[in-house]
Amino acid sequence: MFEGIASGLATALTPLNLLMVFVGCFAGTFIGMLPGLGPISAIALMIPITYGFDPASALILMAGVYYGAIFGGSTSSILINAPGVAGTVATSFDGYPLAQKGQAGKALAIAAYSSFSGGTIAAVFLLVAAPALARVALSFQSSDYFALMVLGLTAVSAFASRGEVAKALLMTVVGLMLSTVGTDLSAGVQRFTFGRIDLIDGISFLLLAMATFALSEALMNVLKRDDVGEKAQAATRGGMGSLKLSSKEVGEIVPTIGRSSVLGFIIGVLPGAGATIASFLAYGMERAVSSEKRQKEFGKGSLRGLAAPETANNAACTGSFVPLLTLGIPGSGTTAVMLGALLSYGVQPGPRLYTEQPAVFWSVIVSMYLGNIILLILNLPLIPYIARLLSVPKPFLIPMILFFSLIGVYLVSFNTFDIQLMVVFAVAAIVLRLFGFPMAPMILGFILGKPMEDNLRRALTISDGSFSFLWERPLTLVIMVATVLVLATPLIRGILRPRVSAAGEGG
Amino acid sequence: MRRDTLGPLLVLVFCFGYGAFALQIGMFPGQENEAFTPRTLPLGLTALGILFSLILIVQSLRADDGPTVGEMVRGLDWGRTAALVVLMALYGLLISPLGFLLATILFLIAGFFVLGERRPMVLLLAAIPLVVAFWALMTRILGIYLEPGRLPELFGV
Numbered sequence: 001m002f003e004g005i006a007s008g009l010a011t012a013l014t015p016l017n018l019l020m021v022f023v024g025c026f027a028g029t030f031i032g033m034l035p036g037l038g039p040i041s042a043i044a045l046m047i048p049i050t051y052g053f054d055p056a057s058a059l060i061l062m063a064g065v066y067y068g069a070i071f072g073g074s075t076s077s078i079l080i081n082a083p084g085v086a087g088t089v090a091t092s093f094d095g096y097p098l099a100q101k102g103q104a105g106k107a108l109a110i111a112a113y114s115s116f117s118g119g120t121i122a123a124v125f126l127l128v129a130a131p132a133l134a135r136v137a138l139s140f141q142s143s144d145y146f147a148l149m150v151l152g153l154t155a156v157s158a159f160a161s162r163g164e165v166a167k168a169l170l171m172t173v174v175g176l177m178l179s180t181v182g183t184d185l186s187a188g189v190q191r192f193t194f195g196r197i198d199l200i201d202g203i204s205f206l207l208l209a210m211a212t213f214a215l216s217e218a219l220m221n222v223l224k225r226d227d228v229g230e231k232a233q234a235a236t237r238g239g240m241g242s243l244k245l246s247s248k249e250v251g252e253i254v255p256t257i258g259r260s261s262v263l264g265f266i267i268g269v270l271p272g273a274g275a276t277i278a279s280f281l282a283y284g285m286e287r288a289v290s291s292e293k294r295q296k297e298f299g300k301g302s303l304r305g306l307a308a309p310e311t312a313n314n315a316a317c318t319g320s321f322v323p324l325l326t327l328g329i330p331g332s333g334t335t336a337v338m339l340g341a342l343l344s345y346g347v348q349p350g351p352r353l354y355t356e357q358p359a360v361f362w363s364v365i366v367s368m369y370l371g372n373i374i375l376l377i378l379n380l381p382l383i384p385y386i387a388r389l390l391s392v393p394k395p396f397l398i399p400m401i402l403f404f405s406l407i408g409v410y411l412v413s414f415n416t417f418d419i420q421l422m423v424v425f426a427v428a429a430i431v432l433r434l435f436g437f438p439m440a441p442m443i444l445g446f447i448l449g450k451p452m453e454d455n456l457r458r459a460l461t462i463s464d465g466s467f468s469f470l471w472e473r474p475l476t477l478v479i480m481v482a483t484v485l486v487l488a489t490p491l492i493r494g495i496l497r498p499r500v501s502a503a504g505e506g507g
Numbered sequence: 508m509r510r511d512t513l514g515p516l517l518v519l520v521f522c523f524g525y526g527a528f529a530l531q532i533g534m535f536p537g538q539e540n541e542a543f544t545p546r547t548l549p550l551g552l553t554a555l556g557i558l559f560s561l562i563l564i565v566q567s568l569r570a571d572d573g574p575t576v577g578e579m580v581r582g583l584d585w586g587r588t589a590a591l592v593v594l595m596a597l598y599g600l601l602i603s604p605l606g607f608l609l610a611t612i613l614f615l616i617a618g619f620f621v622l623g624e625r626r627p628m629v630l631l632l633a634a635i636p637l638v639v640a641f642w643a644l645m646t647r648i649l650g651i652y653l654e655p656g657r658l659p660e661l662f663g664v
Contacts, residue, residue, distance in 0.1 A: 052649055166566065170518060170559040177525055177552050184532075184545035191532050191545060192525075215595075222622065223588045396633055399618025402595060403611065407641075410602070411651060419599030427592060434579055435514025457543040465542030 005127070008362030012370050017060045020053075021367065021374045024064020026382070029375075031065075032072025037217050037401070038087075039317075039334045040440070042069035044209040047341050048408035055345035055360065060367040062341055066334070067119065067371040070275075070317060074111045074310060075383060079104060087275030087313050090283045094298065094305035101301055105241040106249075110303060111310045112380045113245070114257055118311035119372040121261035122268070122318035126365060129269070130354070134326040137351035142458035143469040145327075147479035149452040152329050155270065155486050156441050165490040168441045171432070175442035178203055179449020186457060198417040205340040207409045207418055208446055211425035212439045214405040218398050219430055243380065253307040256286055264312030268319020274332040275316040282312030318368060325349050325361065329448070333440030336447040509571070510579045515563035522560060526553030590621045606656020611638045 011017065024046070031042040046065050050058035073088040078095035091111065098107035140148075153176075157168035181192040182202025193199040260282040267278035286308035287298050298305045321338075323331045328350035330336040342349050347360050354361050409418050429439060463469040471477045529549035538544050567573070598614040605613070615634035624630055645651040 052651070166559055166563050167515075170515070170556065170563065173552055173556045173559060174518065174521075177522075177549070177556065180549050180552070186543075187535065187538065187545050189533050189535075189545045191549065192528055219588050219591060222591060223583045223585070225584050393624075395619050395622035395624040398591070398622060399615050400637070402591065402618065403615060406595060406598060407611070411645075414652070414654075416599045416603055419602070420596060423592060423595045423599065426595075430588075431517075432514070435510055435517070437514060437518075453548045456548070460542045 004358045004362040005366065007359050008364075008366035011056045011359060011363040012060055012366045017057055017367070018370075018374075020057050020061040021064040021370050022378060024061040024066075025068040025071075025371060025374050025378065028065035028068020028070075029072040029075065029383075030068075032069030033076045034072075034397075034401075037214065038073055039066050039069035040209065040337050040443070041214040041217060042066070042072075043334070043337045043341060044206060045214055045404055045408060047206055047344060048411045050341075051344065051412065055347055056363045056367075058345050059342070059347070059360070059364050060370070062338065063364070063367040063371040064374065066317070066338070067115075067314075067368070067375050070314060071112065071115055071375055074115070074313075075108060078107045078111060078306075087279055087316075088309075089276070090279040090309035091306065091313070093283065093309075094300070094302045097299070097301035098303075098306065103241050103301070105243040106245065107306060108383055109243045109245055109380065110249075110253060110306050112376055114253065114260075114307040114310035115314040116372050116376045117257045118261045118264055118314035119318055120369065121258075122265040122315035123365065123369045123372070125265045126318055126322060126368075129322050130326050130361075130365070133322060134351045134354035137326050138355075140327070140351070140475070141473070142455040142462065143473055143476040144479065145329075146452060146455040146459050147470065147476045147483065148327060148329055149448050149455065151479055151483045151486065152323070152331055153441070153445060153448060153452075154483050156332065156444055164436070164438065167437050171437050171439070171442040172445040175445025175447075176449045176452070178208065178442075179446045180453070185450075185454070196417075198415060198421075202450075203421070203446075204409065204413065204418065205447060206344070206412060207422055208425060209337055209340065209443055210405045210409050211422040212429040212443065214401060215422060215426035216429035216433060216439070218401040218405070219426060220433060221394070222398055223430065249303055253303055256304045256307045257311045259285065259289070260308045260311035261315045264315030265319040267312070268316030268331075269322045270331070274320055274334075275313045278312040278316035278319075279309035282308040314372075321364070321368070325353060325364065326351055328353075328451070330444060333443050336440075336444045339447055508576050509567050510574045510576055511567035511570070512564055513576050515560045515567070519557060519560035519564070522553055522556035525556070526550065529553055587621055591618060594618055594621065603654055604657050606658060607653040608638060608642055609656060609658070610654075611641075 012021075027046065028039070028042045031037050031045060032039060042065050043062060046062060050061055053061070070087065074091045074095070077088040077092035078099050081092050081096040095107045095111065098104070153172050154169070157165055157172055179202070181199055183190055183193075183200055190200060263282050263285060264275075264278040267281060268274065283298075283305060286304050287295055290298070290304060294302065294304065317334070320331050320335045323329050324335045324339060326349075328339070328348065330339045339349060347353070347357065406419050406422060409422055410416070433439065459469045460467070463472075469476060470480050526549075529546055532546045532549065534544055534546065594614060594617050598610060601613070602610045612634050615638065616630045619630050619633060624633070642653060646653055
C-alpha cells in the first residue's frame with residue numbers, strides 16, 4: 001500500500017500536475033459558485049478539454065475541479081444563499097446568516113477548514129477501505145454485479161426527497177432506455193437508431209450530461225429570470241470580513257468535524273445516499289448532540305451548524321469513490337460523470353484497477369487529497385476575487401456557458417449532429433425539470449445501462465434463462481434483499497413522517 | 508390539469524413510443540428462443556416505465572393538489588429561452604459552412620443581444636477577443652482542428 005501511495009505522490013507532485021490541481025480548483029470553484037451549476041456540470045465541462053492530456057494529469061485536474069466545485073457551491077450558499085448543488089443546501093442554514101452579520105470571511109474559512117478536514121479524514125478511511133473492498137470484489141460474478149447495479153439505481157431513487165421517489169425511479173428508467181440506443185453489442189443489431197449513422201455508436205455520455213446539466217441549467221437560469229451577478233455584487237460590496245478564526249472558535253468546531261467526518265464517509269460509501277443526505281444528517285446530528293443553549297443558535301449563524309454539513313459533505317464525496325474505484329459502480333450523479341471521465345481516459349474502474357493499474361488507482365486518491373490542500377492554501381485567499389468574477393452580468397455569462405458546453409461536445413466528435421441532439425436533450429431536460437423530474441437518476445441510469453444489460457445477459461445465459469440466479473447465490477441474494485429494504489425505506493418514511501411532523505420537526 | 512399529472516402522462520406517451528420501437532428491433536432467425544435477446548431489456552424497461560408513470564398519475568389524481576400547468580408556465584421568460592434554443596440549433600447548422608471563428612462570434616453576439624446587451628462596441632469586444640483567443644489556444648497551442656468553413660471556397664479562394 002505504501003509503495004502505491006509513494007507512486008501516486010510521485011505522479012501527482014510534478015510541477016505540471018500541481019498546476020493542473022490549481023487550475024482545476026480555480027475553474028471548479030468558479031463553475032460551482034454559479035447557482036444551478038454543480039460538480040456534475042463542472043466535471044462535464046472539463047472532460048473535452050482534458051482529452052489530449054495524459055490520463056494521470058487529466059484525473060488530477062478533475063479532482064481539483066470536483067473539490068473546487070463543491071467548495072464553490074458552499075461559497076454561493078454562504079454569500080448569496082443560493083446553493084449551487086443540493087449537497088450545500090444545509091451549508092446555507094448557518095453560513096448565510098453569518099455572512100449577513102458581516103462575517104462572510106469567517107464563514108468561508110470555516111467552510112474551507114471543515115471541507116479540508118472532512119476530506120482528509122475520509123481520504124485516510126478511503127486508503128484502508130478501497131483496497132480491502134477491491135480484494136473482496138475480485139470474487140464478484142455477473143449476478144452480483146447486476147444486483148449491485150440494481151441496488152445503486154434504486155438507492156438513488158429511494159433517498160430522493162419525499163414524494164419524489166417514483167419520479168426518481170421513472171427518470172432512472174428513462175436513463176436506462178437512452179442507454180439502449182445504438183448497436184447491441186452481443187448480437188450486433190441496431191436499436192432505436194432510426195437509420196441514422198450518427199446514432200450507431202449510441203448517445204455519447206458527455207453529450208447527455210452536458211445537455212441535461214450544463215445547457216439546461218443555464219437555460220433555466222434565463223427562463224426563471226435569476227440574476228446571479230446582482231446578488232454576487234451585493235454580497236461582495238461590503239467586504240468579506242476577516243478570514244481568521246480564534247482558538248476558541250477552532251476548539252468549538254473540532255469535535256463537530258470529527259463526528260461529521262465519520263458519518264459523512266459512511267453515508268458516502270452507501271450507494272445512492274451521497275453528499276446531500278450526509279450534510280443534512282450531520283446537521284441534524286450536530287443539533288441533537290448540542291446543549292440546549294447552542295441548539296438555539298442553529299439557523300442563526302452557528303459555527304457548528306456550518307462546520308457539520310460542510311465536513312460531512314466533503315467526507316461523503318470522498319466516500320462515494322469507494323464503490324466507484326473498487327466496483328466500477330457509481331453511487332451518485334457526480335460519480336457517474338466521474339466514471340464517464342475515467343472511461344474516456346481509458347481507465348476502467350473496478351476491482352482489477354487496484355491490481356492492474358495501481359499507479360492510476362493511487363494517483364486518483366492522492367490527487368483528491370492534493371485538491372483539498374490546494375483548495376485550502378490557494379483558493380481560500382482568492383475567494384473574494386473569484387466571487388467578483390460572479391458579478392459578470394448574465395447577458396455575457398449565459399451565452400458563454402452555452403458556447404463552452406456545445407463546443408466541448410463538438411470537439412470530441414466533430415459532428416454537428418451532436419449539437420442538434422444536445423439542443424433536443426436540453427429542451428427535453430428543461431421540460432422535465434419544470435415538471436419536477438430530477439436529472440441525476442437519469443444520468444446514473446444511462447451510465448449503468450450498458451454494463452447492467454451486459455451482466456444481466458451473462459447471468460441469464462449462465463442460469464439457462466432462469467432468474468433463479470437472483471436467489472441461488474448467497475451474495476446476490478443479500479444484495480437483492482438490501483435492494484428491497486432500500487425500496488421499502490420511502491414507504492417506512494411515509495408511515496413515520498406524519499408522526500414526526502406532528503412532533504414539530506424543523507430545519 | 509395539475510403539473511404532477513401532465514408530466515408523468517408525457518413520459519407515459521414516451522414509454523409507449525419506446526415500447527413500440529422496441530418491438531421492431533431486428534433479430535436473427537432462432538434468436539427469439541434465446542434467454543436474452545436485444546429486445547429483452549428494452550421491453551422490460553417499457554413495462555417499468557409504464558408502471559412508474561401510472562403510479563405517479565394515480566398519486567397526483569388522488570392527491571389533487573400542487574401547481575397547475577398554467578401556474579407552472581406563468582411568469583417564465585419563454586421568449587429569450589426560445590431565442591437561445593434557436594440560436595444553438597442555428598450554431599450547429601452554421602458551424603461547418605461559416606467556420607468556427609465566424610459562426611461562434613455571431614452566436615455569442617446574438618446571445619449577448621438576446622439577453623439584453625445592446626451596445627455595438629461592447630457586443631464586439633466581448634465576443635471577438637474571447638473567440639479568437641479560444642481558437643488560437645485550440646489550433647495553435649493544442650493542435651486541435653477547428654472548422655475553417657466553406658466561405659473561402661465560395662469566394663473562389
